[in-house]
Amino acid sequence: xxxxxxxxxxxxxxxxxxxxxxxxxxxxxxxxxxRPLAPGELADALQGRRVExxxxxxxxxxxxxxxxxxxxxxxxxxxxxxxxxxxxxxxxRVRIELGQGHxxxxxxxxxxxxxxxxxSVQALEAFFAARLGLEPLDELFTIxxxxxxxxxxAAPVKAFLLDQRRIAGVGNIYADEALFRAGIHPxxxxxxxxxxxxxxxxxxxxxxxxxxxxxxxATIDDFRHVDGxxxxxxxxxxxxRREGEPCGLCGTTIVKMVVAGRGTYVCETCQPxxxxxxxxxxxxxxxxxxxx
DNA sequence: CGCCCTGTTGGGGA
DNA sequence: ATCCCCAACAGGGC
Numbered sequence: 001x002x003x004x005x006x007x008x009x010x011x012x013x014x015x016x017x018x019x020x021x022x023x024x025x026x027x028x029x030x031x032x033x034x035r036p037l038a039p040g041e042l043a044d045a046l047q048g049r050r051v052e053x054x055x056x057x058x059x060x061x062x063x064x065x066x067x068x069x070x071x072x073x074x075x076x077x078x079x080x081x082x083x084x085x086x087x088x089x090x091x092x093r094v095r096i097e098l099g100q101g102h103x104x105x106x107x108x109x110x111x112x113x114x115x116x117x118x119x120s121v122q123a124l125e126a127f128f129a130a131r132l133g134l135e136p137l138d139e140l141f142t143i144x145x146x147x148x149x150x151x152x153x154a155a156p157v158k159a160f161l162l163d164q165r166r167i168a169g170v171g172n173i174y175a176d177e178a179l180f181r182a183g184i185h186p187x188x189x190x191x192x193x194x195x196x197x198x199x200x201x202x203x204x205x206x207x208x209x210x211x212x213x214x215x216x217x218a219t220i221d222d223f224r225h226v227d228g229x230x231x232x233x234x235x236x237x238x239x240x241r242r243e244g245e246p247c248g249l250c251g252t253t254i255v256k257m258v259v260a261g262r263g264t265y266v267c268e269t270c271q272p273x274x275x276x277x278x279x280x281x282x283x284x285x286x287x288x289x290x291x292x
Numbered sequence: 293c294g295c296c297c298t299g300t301t302g303g304g305g306a
Numbered sequence: 307a308t309c310c311c312c313a314a315c316a317g318g319g320c
Contacts, residue, residue, distance in 0.1 A: 002300065003300060003301095006300080059301080059302095074302080076301050076302075076313095077300055077314095077315095078300080078314095078315080078316090109314085109315060109316070110299090110313085110316080111313080112301065113301095114302095153307085154308080155308065155309095162301095164301090172299085172301085173300065260309090261310070262300095262301095263298075
């Protein structure tokens, strides 16, 4: 479930509950979660340390512990962090005792989630620098920035949006929503967006993510239900998973296709299909990609 | 009941 | 640069 808005919501709700507390006992029940470290090694590194801060970078949850020790957690598809769940949920992969009778359960039915140990802020920054681009909600995420990233790219704009090394935090759902709001077909080559389309896409990407965050004014109860969260927010989406339904703007039936290997929903009236969706640009007219 | 497909993600190999 | 497949599991369609 975690795209940027979900992880942001987890941070906001969980931080007040864990910051200042100590990870008194950590049990990692699934070796896949802690790889490449053995569960015991990672648990030992975390155990006994106070949580100084809980933050987010892209879709990563970042635990800042005492003595410059950091845990970078990714929830992937089905991960969740539950506070004081009762009873302990099925598929609990990590169990953490916080003291004073409180505990956390990291739950992850599909077992894609990971927790990585980093032993300095430098290592932390290097980790993110290698994986993540600018946050859409960063003030530096300007039209020009987006335009520079897109310049010369032949890949479909949806693949471009999903590439975390360029833009951090946009997942499959919000990519569909942002493109719909911008009136841009997901197959349009990123490098062929007009200035106006870049401006619009920047705007709608921010708006879609912010809407997702706003929609989760959630209560602490959300941590008690693994599946309860997304269900209640499903109907805020304009196109995603609305195959066969009429577009809210024009009534055209929403269609589903596969782009960038992901299920993709589109109103092909509001988002006109590019004439040559995978067309190559001639060498002569191609401008060099922006550095980095 | 079994088989097949799908999925909120990211990494690695081709 | 880009594309495809895979990790592991649950749920739905047939």
